[in-house]
Amino acid sequence: MTAHFKLMRKIAMAVPVLLLAAACSNQNGASVRSTSPVPQALIAEMQAKGMARSAPILVRIYKKESELEIWKQTSSGRYALLKSYPVCRWSGQLGPKKSEGDRQVPEGFYAVSMSSLNPNSQYYLSFDIGYPNNFDRQLGRAGGNIMVHGSCSSRGCFAMTDKQVAEIYAVAREALQGGQASFQVQSLPFRMTPENMARNRRNPNIGFWQNLKEGTDNFEVTKQTVKVDVCKGRYVFNGNGGTQCGIAPANQSVAAAVYEKRRNDDAKITALIASGTKAVNYIYQDGGSNPVFAARAVDQSAVPGKDRPFSYSRVDVTEVALNDAGAPATEADANAAHRVTYAAAESLLYSEAAVARKPIKGAADPKAVAKRQEAVYARLMGSKLPAPIPQTPVAVAAAPVASSAPASQLVASAAPEGQPFYARWLGFAPTEQPAAPVTAIKVDPIQTGTVPDAKPKPGKAKTLTPGKPMMAAAALPAAQMAELPPAITNPPTEQPFYKRWLGLGGEQGATATN
Secondary structure: OHHHHHHHHHHHHHHHHHHHHHHHEOOOOOEHHHHOOOOHHHHHHHHHOOOOOOOOEEEEEEOOOOEEEEEEEOOOOOEEEEEEEEOOEEOOOOOOOOOOOOOOOOOEEEEEEHHHEEOOOOOOOEEEOOOOOHHHHHOOOOOOOOEEEOOOOOOOOEEOOHHHHHHHHHHHHHHHHOOOOEEEEEEEOOOOOHHHHHHOOOOOOHHHHHHHHHHHHHHHHHOOOOOEEEEOOEEEEOOEOOHHHOOOOOOHHHHHHHHHHHHHHHHHHHHHHHOOOOEEEEEEOOOEOOHHHHHOOEOOOOOOOOOOOOOEOOOOEEEEEEOOOOOEOOHHHHHHHHHHHHHHHHHHHHHHHHHOOOOHHHHOOHHHHHHHHHHHHHHHHOOOOOOOOOOOOOOOOOOOOOOOOOOOOOOOOOOOOOOOHHHHHHOOOOOOOOOOOOOOEEEOOOOOEEEOOOOOOOOOOEEEOOOOOOEEEOOOOHHHHHOOOOOOOOOOOOOOHHHHHHOOOOOOOOOOOO
């Protein structure tokens, strides 16, 4: 009887657990959230635009604008925009992903199949965009597991809110279950308009972006999924430009229409530049976010570079104006580029420390940050981090002599010219040197008329031009010498440059903690 009672009690305790497990899973083990239906409001939108619920889709994502678009095939066979979603968070900078752990979100053309969907994602729901593709592998790029997911937290992915990703996931699932083998994801740095191309014309990635624009031009002309090939390290879209690799255009009329669009866009870009559109570089501390999330609560305890699920953060982008050589256009732009690349380098180190579970203290070392900044600056600006130019030491000027000697005056040399701007915004100044011995010069009153030579000759005299004084060297009185500042014999130790232009003092700041 006792054994029977114990068995019944175990069964009773197990029933709630089994019911809870059933509520969270279906027969295939997938979470219930992955089988949530497409919202009725979105189905109504599909019907209004002539789209079947299971019709193929295409996804376009813009990093700078922080927007994700779902395009869906209509009854005409062409794609039309179904809905646009604000991206909650993406990490890194504008530009392609090249290596594992660089926090970059890839840019390019990718394919997502049913096997890429993850119903049990720890970030609510997700799908893998397909990085690296053939293009990335041909260039030796590394990394993987790049997702569109929920939780609004990114480490190399496109992060949405949970509600958004549930809707996106449902639309993708319906299309794939409806017979679409895979849907295309166009991951782009920004909307490929003439205005954006003109403004980003000096970016180190402009050649790659022009190649991506060929793909978006094909889509804009056809409103169809673009056929993607790779030829000698370049994308080939719809066969255009692939003759070197034996790839022929699929449709000559499409090729002609794409060429005409490109010609018109190039003319607009030329006109924009001629009208004064400045070249700029957009640099982030660590990725961007759609402005709609700026009003959300900010997690003030978040550590830069470390993921904090369900937290929102305001993201500012630094716009650096560039000259024709691609360098910062002004001193202010150079200063801004240095500040933000230092911050970006610091975020990378924090992130790497968090992922490797290493102490954050080491990532905060200014020397380590400054070292990483060199690589970050070179990647984002396309040039080496400017180094200060050694300056010629300047002697310390003597202080003015007190007015107690009306008959004498100290003649000082002109003040040295200002430091070059790159030395000033880096905070470099010549190391102070001991003051040179001061030689006092006694200035006699200006005389005009005739003055005898040192060895006068009868009947001859020299005439002085009015305003030119006769000067004779003389030593200052001891009282006046005592008023001069003492020579500097022990100059202060110079702070490292990264402390000076960041405004850090000699004392070590508090170390960051998790």
